Amino acid sequence: RRCYATEGEQPLATPGTSATVDPKIANIVDQIETLTLLQTSELVSQLKTRLNIQDIAMPVGMPMGGMPGAGAPAAAEEEKPAEKTEFNVKIEKVDASAKAKVIREVKNLAGLSLVDAKKFVESVPKVLKETVPKEEAEKLKKALEALGATVQLE
Numbered sequence: 001r002r003c004y005a006t007e008g009e010q011p012l013a014t015p016g017t018s019a020t021v022d023p024k025i026a027n028i029v030d031q032i033e034t035l036t037l038l039q040t041s042e043l044v045s046q047l048k049t050r051l052n053i054q055d056i057a058m059p060v061g062m063p064m065g066g067m068p069g070a071g072a073p074a075a076a077e078e079e080k081p082a083e084k085t086e087f088n089v090k091i092e093k094v095d096a097s098a099k100a101k102v103i104r105e106v107k108n109l110a111g112l113s114l115v116d117a118k119k120f121v122e123s124v125p126k127v128l129k130e131t132v133p134k135e136e137a138e139k140l141k142k143a144l145e146a147l148g149a150t151v152q153l154e
Contacts (some may be wrong), residue, residue, distance in 0.1 A: 086132060106128065
């Protein structure tokens with residue numbers, strides 16, 4: 001148990017604890033303190049599963065209170081499939097004879113070092129760029145396919 005004290009003084013309780021803690025709770029807290037990070041992660045996932053706790057993702061840029069009625073327009077948008085405007089450019093495979101050319105192009109496109117570009121090309125299938133506008137994604141696809149890579153837009 002962690003306590004804060006100086007010489008000759010009574011140990012102070014850990015911040016956030018009170019003097020009237022249920023012994024059963026104190027025992028559980030003491031056991032949790034001894035867990036490793038991996039064990040703690042496992043504990044959290046087990047508690048979420050057994051207690052049916054859902055992960056709630058907070059939308060970025062949304063005020064905490066939310067806006068009333070904001071859900072209705074979003075539901076209407078989901079009903080009709082909108083045309084996708086942003087794509088992920090994924091290299092599926094590279095011809096062995098064209099590997100050097102593709103490595104150079106990946107180096108230039110992604111701003112990687114030569115070694116990193118080589119590792120990237122050797123570990124395909126892999127996403128080269130994410131959330132790219134449609135026109136740019138098609139240009140990248142054509143350029144890479146001309147060099148001998150198989151590219152997919154997701």
